[in-house]
């Protein structure tokens with residue numbers, strides 16, 4: 001989101017810029033940037049957030065948490081569907097073209113959302129290739145061995161090497 005326009009980014013794992021209700025009582029997500037900066041400011045050098053600044057759902061009063069998979073019951077509502085549609089529409093439009101699925105630093109915590117779909121799509125789309133760079137893991141399924149590469153290294157080093165090789 002810092003580099004690419006919103007319509008070209010599919011945040012299917014969520015986004016720390018938003019809060020959601022921990023009870024999923026509403027499909028709404030709301031701004032987290034401002035409340036988090038108020039919490040950080042109130043913490044000062046300490047580690048405690050004043051109770052009145054703990055984020056709460058404006059509808060039911062339950063605690064709020066970041067709209068990011070992994071904190072609890074991740075809200076897969078309209079915003080999630082919108083993110084998913086971006087990926088699906090892009091794939092529909094480009095499935096016959098050459099595609100490089102480039103996986104940078106995706107770990108094994110939730111492989112069902114990025115890694116395994118990338119593997120499956122590479123296997124299904126005849127013109128697709130797959131490259132993964134990760135400093136901890138190095139998985140490459142046998143089914144895509146001929147069109148894939150898994151590099152175990154620091155992403156910054158790998159991208160610097162690519163840039164140097166391309167002469168840019």
Ligand SMILES: [Zn+2]
Nearest residue numbers: 021025057060
């Ligand atoms: Zn709520």
